[in-house]
Amino acid sequence: AQKITQTQPGMFVQEKEAVTLDCTYDTSDPSYGLFWYKQPSSGEMIFLIYQGSYDQQNATEGRYSLNFQKARKSANLVISASQLGDSAMYFCAMRGDGSARQLTFGSGTQLTVLP
Amino acid sequence: SQTIHQWPATLVQPVGSPLSLECTVEGTSNPNLYWYRQAAGRGLQLLFYSVGIGQISSEVPQNLSASRPQDRQFILSSKKLLLSDSGFYLCAWRQGFVEFFGPGTRLTVL
Numbered sequence A: 001a002q003k004i005t006q007t008q009p010g011m012f013v014q015e016k017e018a019v020t021l022d023c024t025y026d027t028s029d030p031s032y033g034l035f036w037y038k039q040p041s042s043g044e045m046i047f048l049i050y051q052g053s054y055d056q057q058n059a060t061e062g063r064y065s066l067n068f069q070k071a072r073k074s075a076n077l078v079i080s081a082s083q084l085g086d087s088a089m090y091f092c093a094m095r096g097d098g099s100a101r102q103l104t105f106g107s108g109t110q111l112t113v114l115p
Numbered sequence B: 001s002q003t004i005h006q007w008p009a010t011l012v013q014p015v016g017s018p019l020s021l022e023c024t025v026e027g028t029s030n031p032n033l034y035w036y037r038q039a040a041g042r043g044l045q046l047l048f049y050s051v052g053i054g055q056i057s058s059e060v061p062q063n064l065s066a067s068r069p070q071d072r073q074f075i076l077s078s079k080k081l082l083l084s085d086s087g088f089y090l091c092a093w094r095q096g097f098v099e100f101f102g103p104g105t106r107l108t109v110l
Helices: none
Strands: A003-005 A010-014 A019-021 A024-026 A033-039 A046-052 A064-069 A074-079 A088-095 A109-114 B003-007 B010-013 B019-026 B032-038 B044-052 B055-058 B064-070 B073-078 B087-095 B098-101 B105-109
Touching: A003 A088, A010 A019, A019 A109, A024 A074, A033 A064, A033 A074, A033 B098, A046 A064, A046 A074, A046 B098, A074 A088, B003 B087, B010 B019, B019 B032, B019 B087, B019 B105, B032 B073, B044 B064, B044 B073, B055 B064, B073 B087
Parallel strands: A010 A109, B010 B105
Antiparallel strands: A003 A024, A019 A074, A033 A046, A033 A088, A064 A074, A088 A109, B003 B019, B019 B073, B032 B044, B032 B087, B044 B055, B064 B073, B087 B098, B087 B105
């Protein structure tokens, strides 16, 4: 079984500052992928970033980076230079081995960027 | 480029009425397709996934069903809606490692 834990129900950050959203996971699969999605108030789920368990380097996509610490089973999302448009719900997710295995989602973190 | 469509965008239905939500994907062939439900303030729960036409796997026992009559079409149905079926329904397709989501359907059962 897989489990994703997001312990921060809500976070606040000042515009232009960096923020880290926490995510820990648990799985018995030797190979897996970790994902972050953004869900604004409109409801759509927007893919942000992906990290494979065997990737040596942390994934980065523009202002988003994934701080992957395999031994600690953590996959924190770092958003640099926060913008007002970053205010949204953020979900961490993972998928284990298998071609059709589904994503397991965490409960999400509501990020609010303050002007 | 690939796009995913869902309709309707919003739906208000009485308890006991039938349901049909449609999802179509453009720009790809033989995609893995998924139906998720999100209750208010909660994470996503996988309901069904499909790896091909007519192939449906159910993850959660419920009064919902899914069908895939065409390669790029995925339908979520119910014969009689319950109050607990209210939520935000998201269809997704998978490209490589990543699942991409449609705009969603917000269903309210009264």
